[in-house]
Amino acid sequence: MKVLVVGGGGREHAICWKLAQSPKAEKIYCAPGNAGIESVAECVDTGAEDIEGICAFAAEKAIDLAVIGPEVPLAMGIVDELEKRGVKTFGPNRKCSQLEASKSFTKAFLGRHNIPTAGYREFTDKDELMASVGIYGYPMVLKADGLAAGKGVVIAENEADAKAAIEEMMGEKVFGSAGDKVVVEEFLTGVEASMLCFVDENSIVPMESAQDYKRVFDGDKGPNTGGMGTYSPSLLFTPELEEQIRTRILEPTLKGFQEDGLDFKGVLFIGLMLTDEGPKVIEFNNRFGDPETQSVLPRLESDLLDIFVAVTENRLADVEMKWSDDKAVCVVAASGGYPGSYEKNKVIGGLDKVDDDVIVFHAGTAKKNTAELGCAGSGKPGCTGEPHMATVTSGGRVLGVTALGKTHEEAKAKAYDNIKRIRFEGMQYRTDIGTINRR
Ligand code: AMP
Ligand code: GLY
Numbered sequence: 001m002k003v004l005v006v007g008g009g010g011r012e013h014a015i016c017w018k019l020a021q022s023p024k025a026e027k028i029y030c031a032p033g034n035a036g037i038e039s040v041a042e043c044v045d046t047g048a049e050d051i052e053g054i055c056a057f058a059a060e061k062a063i064d065l066a067v068i069g070p071e072v073p074l075a076m077g078i079v080d081e082l083e084k085r086g087v088k089t090f091g092p093n094r095k096c097s098q099l100e101a102s103k104s105f106t107k108a109f110l111g112r113h114n115i116p117t118a119g120y121r122e123f124t125d126k127d128e129l130m131a132s133v134g135i136y137g138y139p140m141v142l143k144a145d146g147l148a149a150g151k152g153v154v155i156a157e158n159e160a161d162a163k164a165a166i167e168e169m170m171g172e173k174v175f176g177s178a179g180d181k182v183v184v185e186e187f188l189t190g191v192e193a194s195m196l197c198f199v200d201e202n203s204i205v206p207m208e209s210a211q212d213y214k215r216v217f218d219g220d221k222g223p224n225t226g227g228m229g230t231y232s233p234s235l236l237f238t239p240e241l242e243e244q245i246r247t248r249i250l251e252p253t254l255k256g257f258q259e260d261g262l263d264f265k266g267v268l269f270i271g272l273m274l275t276d277e278g279p280k281v282i283e284f285n286n287r288f289g290d291p292e293t294q295s296v297l298p299r300l301e302s303d304l305l306d307i308f309v310a311v312t313e314n315r316l317a318d319v320e321m322k323w324s325d326d327k328a329v330c331v332v333a334a335s336g337g338y339p340g341s342y343e344k345n346k347v348i349g350g351l352d353k354v355d356d357d358v359i360v361f362h363a364g365t366a367k368k369n370t371a372e373l374g375c376a377g378s379g380k381p382g383c384t385g386e387p388h389m390a391t392v393t394s395g396g397r398v399l400g401v402t403a404l405g406k407t408h409e410e411a412k413a414k415a416y417d418n419i420k421r422i423r424f425e426g427m428q429y430r431t432d433i434g435t436i437n438r439r
Helices: 010-019 051-060 071-076 078-084 094-101 103-112 126-131 159-171 239-260 292-299 304-312 408-419
Strands: 002-007 027-032 065-068 120-123 140-144 153-156 182-185 191-199 204-206 215-217 221-224 229-232 266-275 278-285 327-334 359-362 365-369 389-393 397-405
Touching (some): 002 010, 002 051, 010 027, 010 292, 010 304, 010 359, 010 397, 027 051, 051 071, 051 078, 065 078, 065 304, 071 078, 071 094, 094 103, 103 120, 103 182, 103 239, 120 126, 126 159, 153 159, 159 182, 191 239, 191 292, 191 304, 239 278, 292 327, 292 359, 292 397, 327 408, 397 408
Parallel strands (some): 002 065
Antiparallel strands (some): 120 182, 140 153, 140 182, 191 204, 191 266, 215 221, 229 327, 266 278, 327 397, 359 397, 365 389
């Protein structure tokens, strides 16, 4: 089969890496890909949000299966467009993508189907929201309704902060039209966990659990990021909890999709708060998590291509899904300054020093000539010797180092032992990925 993966981050590297192990994957393309994805797929110079460009490429190469990584093209309706042209596509269509693209759509869905979640109200008028400030007390949870690259949620500690956030979202429109509607929620306390599930029209099958670390600094300090590391399986999940999630959340969700005519096919990523009253849904995403995927897929023993095809054909219930007992830890190396502003084009050294059984998933990387960068002969890591093509940073999250081990501790030690061999100017990573932080 000829497969096209859309996206160019660590998640897409993990998807391409796993697909490349399938004997049925005759050719894998990735649009746009990155410097690491090049080693497992042919990168195509088309942006993930260039829907026309992607469709044209898929037609030209007679792609048998397209797999969509990021949420933005999904919300734009890339799946509908590809399917219209006869390309089998793994990922939810535009209608189902509202589950991530609109918080208010999801809250209404959860409410309608009695799925546990925080109480909420929604506002489209700034003055009305200002007058309702603190309706659920403090901290006050404010969410821009639309997609905001993971930045649309504000947890305001007091009235002044809440009013400032409302002004930014609805007055200054810092998230653009994503802030036309704002959802206010009850504040939930507990520990967060994520659950990724394969979904087709007949079944919902959870993958192995994973734990994400969203804050930039150790001890869950500092601003939220896309995710600074993950481990799998989660140390928080027990058989009792899994049973509660299955009966209270997964089964009613599938039934809700069927009742509402939501023909969801792809990955449903459920953000959960494990509260004293049991697990509650914080959010739905409609795609693989990044960097959850980088610690979950390396533990999958079954053929990922078989699973993707089965989902697109509503045969998910028939595929056997086998997971390794090995534990995985993925530590993300980010650019200095991330999630704020950061510099690019820092040469990455030490990639060749990493153990063979450790996987380096690239996220924000590119290839540049050291002569062009002006560092040839400078002695900087990765930049020594004659001018050559070097791997450089090109994004906030640069790479994720995933190690597997017989025990969680072994995987964690190995991931840290290896990430220390990689260097670039400004490189930052958390030193506590894999440690349970209870807030
Ligand atoms: P979201 O983008 O909806 O996942 O929200 C981002 C983060 O905000 C979550 O990972 C939680 O840490 C926090 N959060 C969101 N909703 C709530 C809530 N109702 N109560 C407490 N924390 C929340
Ligand atoms: N790691 C969180 C996300 O992918 O949204």
